[in-house]
Amino acid sequence: MISLQDVQLRLGSGAGxxxxxRGIDLAVGRGETVSLVGPSGSGKTSMIMVIAGLERATDGRVAVGGRDFGGLSEDDLSLFRRDHVGIVFQSFHLVPTMTALENTAIPLELAGRSDAFARAGKILEAVGLGHRTTHYPGQLSGGEQQRVALARAFVAEPDLILADEPTGNLDGETGQQIVELMFDLSRAHDTTLMLxxxxxxxxxxxxRVIRMADGRIIEDAGAPSMAAAG
Structure with missing residues (x-):
């Protein structure tokens, strides 16, 4: 599902x-669940951004779902994300002037799906918010907003979900509920999950637990061995 080969990312700053x-090599199969851990500034979010096609690698090869990002335009990448990738952020990124149902339906509406609201309603039911479809983000708790964000990420049944600290803004009990939902949805749709x-x-x-430091993968616990892969 994910193939990174000697991926490097260099960005300009005031100091140069x-x-x-710094040379990331990674292969993740369909349906795998992978966590990225490491100190702040180790490159975790940047790697997620590169895999999502939101940041272009400076060097190396990035392929997701068999599509090589090197030959895709920004419009192509946007369409690819719409159809194949769901993203969940620590901050919920819901549109404040749209209801839970409307927020959830966004990916399907952008794809021109006539069943956008019907499907959005079903997945809101699945995350326990069938009774809150007409409520706006400001009328929902933090946990409910993250449930809407999860529903939006999964509504198009993407091949890949990328989650950046999805429980970071939630209390322990609510965060645990979101975790269970995320894993249940991933299993139900055979979705690759990287968080x-x-x-x-x-x-x-x-x-798998991938540990990063200083822009490199320093440990990949649970990765299949080359012998097993062969």
Whole structure:
């Protein structure tokens, strides 16, 4: 599902060019769950951004779902994300003037789907918000807003979900509920899940735990061995 080969990312700053990612090699299969852990500034979010096509790698090869990002235009990448990638942020990023139903339906509406609201209603039911479809983000709790964000990410049944600290703004109990929902939805749709977390218990829930430091992968616990792969 994800293939990174010698991926590097360098960005300009006032102090000159900064090496953000330093030769990342990674392969993730369909349906795998992977956590990214490491200190702030280690490159976790940048790697997620590169995999989402929101940031262009400076060097190396990035392929997701068999599509090589190197030959895709920005419009192509946007369409690819719409159809194949769901993203969940720590900040919920809901449109404040749209209801829970309207926020959830956004990816399907952009794709021109006539069943956008029917499907959005079904997945809101699945995350326990069938009774809150007409409520606006400001009328919802933090946990409810993150449920809407999850529903929006999964509504188009993407091949890949990328989550950046999805429970970071929630209390422990609410965060645990969101975690269970996220894993249940991933299993139900055979979705590849990659998430950034500082929670060791959440990280250990995943098939693999990838530890990053200084723009490099320094450990990949749970990765299949070359012998097993062969």
């Amino acid at each position: 060019e900064v090496n953000i990612l 950034i977390t500082h929670d060791p218990k959440l990280a250990e829930r995943c098939d």
